[in-house]
Amino acid sequence: MAEIKFGTDGWRAIIGEDYTFDNVRMVVQAISDYLNKGSGREKEVVIGYDMRFLSEKFASAAAEVLCGNGIKVLLSKDNISTPATCLAIKNRKLDGGIIITASHNPAAYNGIKYRGDFAGPADPEMLKEIEALFRKNKPKLMSQEEAKRKKLLKIEDLTKEHIAFLKQYVDLKLLKKSSMKVVIDVMNGAGEDLLERVLEGTKITINTINSERNPYFRGKNPEPIASNLEGLISIMKKGGYNIGLATDGDADRIGAVDEKGNFISSHKIMSLILLHFIEDRKMKGSVVKTISGTSLLTKIAKKYKLKLHETPVGFKYICKIMREEDVLIGGEESGGIGFKNYIPERDGVLSGLLLMEMMAYRKKSISGILDDIKKEYGDFFTKRLDMKYPEDKKSRLIPALKKSPPDKLLDSKVREVQSFDGIKFICEDESWLLFRLSGTEPILRIYAEANTEKKVDSIIKSAKEMALKI
The missing domain is CATH 3.30.310.50 (Alpha-D-phosphohexomutase, C-terminal domain)
Known part of the structure; x- marks a missing residue:
């Protein structure tokens, strides 16, 4: 058996090998011990899960352990994105969150992401404390029926409040004037019908593809990179759509394709949204990128005299800065981007909405906006x-x-x-x-x-x- 450790963003392992119900319970017991350490106050944690094989069952197992340790649990009624789970932490002032997901990993994997009471990825120090508690105590279990009787377990639809937030964050009034046509590949993940529900009542046409549950992800990793998006690229090359979007398995990453079928890198997506915030929305704040991020962000930040941070790879490092100062945008090469006035977490659907908002604001195609950037800053x-x-x-x-x-x-x-x-x-x-x-x-x-x-x-x-x- 491999050593169980939290990696860049949680613990991930192959289902049936190291990712078993016993090991999930063991990890959640360690999280419970961490939460209950040194405080008599009653704690409450949210649990979300994606569309992977047995994710809902692993989420139920996690809830039984938390409740067995006297921790209140808010369990998502259905599969839910990572940002929606984190928003519930913020809105309800919870003590943390567990998401059953392996994000963009191959179909054979599942995993656990842990989020702190600040609604973002746990600090490396927090994760080390949790790891030190692995196998210290035998998992304590409480059935869901008993947990409900004792008012330790609530099961709710948590996606509604995420949709409500997205509707107020973007300029829905502007988008209602648009008649653009959009294809979104949700890659059989938790993005599901989110974009359609946010833009319901507008004249925007949304064609959502690969929204059904398919634990094999059609033989591809649910990662929104060009090699996994041949179907979306093919649709865009045929014409008739203004932009193609894609989200990963837990909908915290974004991919995009222009109206001609050209894949848009995550580096350029983040640069586009940064310029939209600065030039169109007139927003200010610092910029955070990882060591593998594009120099285009550096040039934009320098032009507009914005403070720029550069971190190691991993959104947990970006999250820490977002908690400490007024960050306008922070993102990584993988397509995960976080935004001001939200949570210190990535959101793939919001990223896509902001690209659409930029197009509507400037009344230009996405390739036209990219051409303008190239003229101003050079090519990258x-x-x-x-x-x-x-x-x-x-x-x-x-x-x-x-x-x-x-x-x-x-x-x-x-x-x-x-x-x-x-x-x-x-x-x-x-x-x-x-x-x-x-x-x-x-x-x-x-x-x-x-x-x-x-x-x-x-x-x-x-x-x-x-x-x-x-």
């Missing part, structure tokens, strides 16, 4: 390669690159080296290269950005060769 091509990398080389790679860093990437001189998460080389022409090692697999992740697709491909190729020579 960002790519990532995940390659198998020998375990014996993993421990040597970063120290070797720190000791002997490259002077140049292709023909561009390296002007800065960052090493707070992997190692990143930034060049004078704003191109860059990042090496990051997986902590759980023999995988090396290589990220690069340049002003042409050819150059970014060449940087990744040379980086691969560099890594294999170590």
